[in-house]
Amino acid sequence: MKTIVLPGKERWDELCRRPQIARNDLENVVRDIINRVKSETDNAVYFYSEKFDGVPPGNLKVTPYEIRDSARQIPQELKNAINVAKKNIESFHSAQLLTEPVIETFKGVRCWRKNVAIERVGLYIPGGSAPLFSTLLMLGIPANLAGCKQIVVCTPPGKDGRVSPLILYTAQLIGISEIFKAGGAQAIAAMAYGTESIPKVYKIFGPGNQYVTKAKEMVQQDGVAIDMPAGPSEVLVIADNRANPEFIAADLLSQAEHGPDSQVILLSDNQILIERIKSEVDSQVKLLPRKDIALKALENSKLILLPTLNDCIDFSNLYSPEHLIINTADANSVANSVINAGSVFIGNFSCESAGDYASGTNHTLPTNGFAKNYSGISTESFLKKISFQEINAEGIKNLGPTIELMAEAESLIGHKNAVSLRLKSLENG
Secondary structure, eight states: OEEEESOOGGGHHHHTOOOOOOOSSHHHHHHHHHHHHHHHTHHHHHHHHHHHHOOOOOOSBOOHHHHHHGGGGSOHHHHHHHHHHHHHHHHHHHTTOOOOOOEEEETTEEEEEEEEEOSEEEEEOOOTTSOOHHHHHHHHHHHHHHTOSEEEEEEOOOTTSOOOHHHHHHHHHTTOOEEEEOOHHHHHHHHHHOOSSSOOOSEEEOOOOHHHHHHHHHHHTTTOEESOOOOSOEEEEEEOTTSOHHHHHHHHHHHHTTOTTOEEEEEESOHHHHHHHHHHHHHHHTTOTTHHHHHHHHHTOEEEEOSSHHHHHHHHHHHOOSEEEEESTTHHHHHTTOOSOSEEEESTTOOHHHHHHTSSSOOOOOOTTGGGTOOOOOGGGGEEEEEEEEEOHHHHHHHHHHHHHHHHHTTOHHHHHHHHHHHHHHHTO
């Protein structure tokens, strides 16, 4: 990790830039995949699964037997842990189902909004060597709570053609049965346009590599909604001299092991702490099974000394991290100044891993600075809000003249007439 001492504010934009991913004509590759899936449907999915993942053609849909059989392959202790996480996520996300009141905006004019679930949603769950069953909890639970009628899951199988039993067990636990053995850009295209096996959906959720991300971005241009722009995982930690260097180093490495293009940032007003954390990172990284991945991420990561904690929060708000950990003496006070972050972890014991798995908040969050204008996934992400209005005779009498004047000012006489005819009919009894 590179240590940067007291950078001037003119350098902050440069320091906030994320690592650049080598694109290698990415857009053209993904466009070809999407077009082939559109024209060849299942056959294209088979082709790319074999080409990229080494999976021979077979039945794309996971069978009910495969789903049921997954339970016996999971240790009971892990099942119990998944159940704890499930209950916490359900508790947090069910509280987001709020009914809005009917508002009488004018005498005789009533307006309200109604929550309506998106009928068909697609969940992309990364699989392979690191099947992210926790992401299925984070997406499937709010989709169910929202009342989505059809929840389609795509996840890449292993080279044996099987989906991880952890993903299948989690799906069964939360009541999802439409699971398909497909990964990468081809899975996104399949959910966006539909194939013989994989249903077309109206909105696609879930993280993935640069091919998945680009595919989501491209199908959105065809009118298929996506959850949010995505990028590599990231964490920013703000710490003062009371922070525990071991804890901070572990927090930084927990994100660094996600992938070589992840980024971790430490901000502090204490140089001695920075040096101690750097030493701890060097020690702890050697013990990680994914050490090589973490070391690659650390090459793009920074330890930054700033004059004050206020400067640290200002830098953080500019960076807009996916995850923000505040480990300071008065962490709650510092947290009150946060305006840009995906999810915030307050205090010495609030490790980011808790949010990734089991505290209850959602771990599908905006990255790459998009926390400036996007929220993380919530139950509302799976809902549409339809507005309603009801105007009675008294209401059109009261509000009608206002509408007439405004319509005429815009030279939209048809709009005016729609009101005038009603007012005239009331005058004539």
